Amino acid sequence: MEIPYTVKPRPDTGLYNAKVGIWLFLASEVMLFGAFFSAYILLRVQAPEGFWPDVANGWPHGLLNIPIGTFNTAVLITSSVTVVMAWIALKQNDFARFRRFMAVTIACALGFLAIKTFEYKEKFGHYVIELTNGTRVTGHLDVNGHSPLFWTLKDVQAAKIEELKVLVDIPNKFRFPVGHTIPEEIHKAHAAGEHHKDQEFKVSDIASVKAFIPSTHPFFAIYFTMTFLHGLHVLGGAIVLFYFGFIGSGMWKTDPERFTNRIEVGGLFWHFVDLVWIFLFPVVYLL
Amino acid sequence: MSDSKHSGAEAAAGHHHHDYDFAAHKKVYWVVGGSLLVGTLITVLAREWEFSSVALTIAVALFIASIKAFLVCAYFMHLLSEKKAIYLILVTTGAFAIAMVALILLSDKDPVSGTRAKIHYVP
């Protein structure tokens, strides 16, 4: 006896097996990402005051590149459109069009990941520097013209630097939370088009140098964890779609209905990945 | 499957009728895609408005995100025409997800006096 309803839907439920399976799996993913969002909210709500420089409360704002994030969002949305178009192309029996749309989808996925990698790299070279007098600044380092990643105070000392050159950030207005008054000099600097100013600090005056990495602040910890996990889902989804669309596409000749169902199921996963980003982007980038 | 190419498209119609209007569906997908892009822009630009309170800012951001999420679920994931079993699974999941977030946050409110350290970060 063969397993029934792998392609034809079961009459009383109206569904084929894989569709039930993927929705169940997506339900578990909702709980997974829901738990991460709970963690984000709790960590943010109870962050101690003064925990982050520039502002009076504990949570950094405006550190993420919004134009890049917005563009990435558009890339992912586009890939959602193209994957559903790929599925419709199959239902219209147009295999070539299906292939083209799948290629665009996967290209968008890889593009998303490339942009994310670029964003990560920028963070790894962005630092919060704590001085011995208690003040803190953020900015990129300039070590003989290049911008190192993952450095700590030990690396600065090991490089035998006496005066550390920092491109100190002039915080943009998004670094300040809702309702907070922005100092006059910041307004003036932005009006003049300045985003950072060069400063030099004596290494002996520096208490710590920490890159924007997970161990530096819970904001980075949750940002990197959630976006990395989301990125893993983008990668996994892209691999599966690539397999379906290109390597395993011989099934179109032998069992086209089952093949179309595969694309539908893969597409459902892909839309979910897009859905998570629809919430993740405003929560970590904008709020 | 006698004639695989032809019956493929018809059979692949699944729960749709034989006279499935491909053009109309494709138009819907493009429109939804466009709406999502517009929604994204609105969310980003909304930051320029200074809202009176934190709660309002969050509400606006999540509201726009929810509309976008609804569009993806309803049209791209075909949820509008999906079967009861799937709805049941999703409604159940949604209820538990909301309960999880809400109850965790509510547990943090009004703690028993003397059980929470007042933490002020001293750099």
Add this chain to the structure above:
Amino acid sequence: MQTAITHPGASHAHAHSHAHDHHEPGFLSKYIFSTDHKMIGIQYGLTSLLFLFFGFLLMLAMRQQLANPGQPIPLVGGLLLKVFGEDLAKDGKMAADLYNSFGAMHGTIMVFLAIVPLAFGAFGNYVTPLQIGAPDMAFPRLNMASYHLFFWGGVVMLASFFIPGGAAKSGWTSYSPLATVADLNNLIDGQTLWLLGMVLLISSSLLGAVNFIATIIQLRAKGMTWMRLPFFVWAQFVTGFLLLLAFPPLEAAGILQLSDNVLGTSFFLPTGLVYNGAVMDISGGGSPLLWQHLFWFLAHPEVYVLILPAMGIVAEIIANNTRKPLWGYRSMVYAVLAIGFLAFIVWAHHMYMTGMGTKIATFFQTTTMMISVPSVIILSALFISLWGGSIRFNTPMLFALAFLPMFGIGGLTGLPLGLNASDIYLHDSYYVIGHFHYVVAPGTIFGLFAGVYFWYPKITGRFMSEFWGKVHWFFSLIAMNLIFAPMFIQGIRGMSRRMYDGGATYFAAGVGADPGILWLNKFITHAALLLALAQVPFIINFFWSIRNGRKVDSDNPWQATTLDWQTPTPPPHGNFDKEPIVYRGPYEYSVPGAKTDFTPQGQPN
């Protein structure tokens, strides 16, 4: 299969799956990478029984330490020293850290590597497709992946014993910050491997849950309506949903704790955390309570995952051995669905001592009290089902009968823990240990033993020895009670759980008079040795009967009504020649006017 055909040559532990339409698969495809739910069920069964045994051994070593604190462990002291080294087992004595790691791993192994894989993975996999009239699970290859993820997750867990620092030692509950600071010297420590193992195990369960739920929804045979499903299948269905929706938050928490341990983040580490007298160099800002919420969000539904399959097994066996339908089948179904829902919103009754506000604590107390109602409904229905029955006291039935009062005690002793006020005193005491062991040990495990004796003839074609089964039952039942009942007394008298010496140094320091706790420790340890002895006939019986047990005289030796007994013995690959058709409910025993005292579900009118 509607007719009973004796299948010759079923003398192998591993069921021969004869593929009708292609050549015999090789050893690897048949036994290691099988996609047949029956073989996978057996794989799960044997692996989980091995883990059950290993977890039992850990407990015996711990009980030795509790009875004779600071003394070398007899028999295995030398082995402990060789494996764990001077730091943890000097002179064969159990150091506190070793005791703690045994405790944490005993709990982890029993819950995640023994009981759930046996109850859900083994029995669920083997029996569910048969009982619904399906040829296999909906996704056979996913099923195989589930088993392998379980197996390798178990290997990772076991491997953690052998690395520097030893296995995880922060309780199976792995509370932060202890779970992060327990082994600061090693980057990859026992806790890290515990977390990696959990990620594998959780993934295994998630894939399994997807498979079970999809199978039950989609692959029921014609005529198998929802209300004609055996209660066993309903129990597995709800268990699947519990696993599907409750495990992901623990996976999330596990990833966050892994990040704390390996990447130095502070998801669960608060600002100003002091370790060894100095403020730790961490970012801080984290919340230990966040770990507890996410952990218990899983771990509470997990206890229903532990009990529901056993209830399902007991229900089948009671109906079969009373020769009458279950009383209140419909109520039982609604009750198990109610348990499934309420299970998700009671978790913080494990957190009454964390300073939650009284309003929210009252909410959790209320839902906790509510969830006892459907549990009582199911237990009562099973008790009432006995009334007026022609009871056959065979070994499966004896275990099923014993389950009832044992689960009753376990459940009732949970009430003072679910009530906030009394829990303030009883939290983290031995009372808690007594409570949950009653539910899982003479509760679930008895249900699982019942299942082993019951389905053994279907899988192997032979019965296990009735005499030795009854010996196993009798002494296990007595020993279980002698072990766990005194723990209630110890707990009420103030004994804390997880004390590596059972309180000996506490009393020796003259802090207070010993109200008999140290003597009870010794008493309980002796009872544990009795329990160990009682398992010997079971183990021998299990393996001996494969070749030497009394052969079944038909494919339905218990004269049961459900579809699993309407197959050849053992069922072939694909289970049924053609799709079975179901004509009636699952427990049509002693139907008035019928020729026999049972009318199978699949028998035409």
